[in-house]
Amino acid sequence: MRSVLGLAGVAGVGYGLLRLLRLPGDQVVAVVVWAAGGVVGHDGVLAPAVVALGVAATLLARWARPALAVLLVVLGPLTLVAVPVLGRFGARPDNPTLLDRPYLAGWLAIVGGALLVALGVALRDRRRLRRAEPGAPS
Structure with a gap:
């Protein structure tokens, strides 16, 4: 192969x-x-x-690392792909239909959603790790 x-x-x-x-x-x-x-x-x-x-x-604390890694894996490529539209490269005054959407607002919404999900995952992992520690209160 x-x-x-x-x-x-x-x-x-x-x-x-x-x-x-x-x-x-x-x-x-x-x-x-x-x-x-x-x-x-x-x-x-x-x-x-x-x-x-x-x-x-x-x-960072051990419980925060996986969520951060996933967050960076999602937001890194997304941001690289979004750079041309966020920078409005290719916009022309003679054609207002090019890049005519609120791309920054959309990108910020995705970043905010990804941050919330990552935070939720990190807090879940923190709880699980605390339960798994010997001598931790139940």
Whole structure:
């Protein structure tokens, strides 16, 4: 199975490279810059931020860590996907129908809901942990 998946991956990369090389030179440069920006963004910004949050999470109580991890897993990608609309990139004065919704309010509502769920899960885990401790009052 690994070999089949590996071959499929190599075939996909080869197909992509062939398509890339058929593009005009300026578009190839734009693709290379875009890909390099993704690597720099991931390795220079996203990965260090995740490591820092992981280290900071060790300072929290044990019962709070799982809820925080789930919260970050939900809100991290959601926020990355929302950046273009939250920043209103692509809005044009000649077309008011582009980005015509209250995206920030929607994002804040999702963040608020996720925070409430995470808080509920953390408090539940705290109660369970206290019950499981030897010598804890029932």
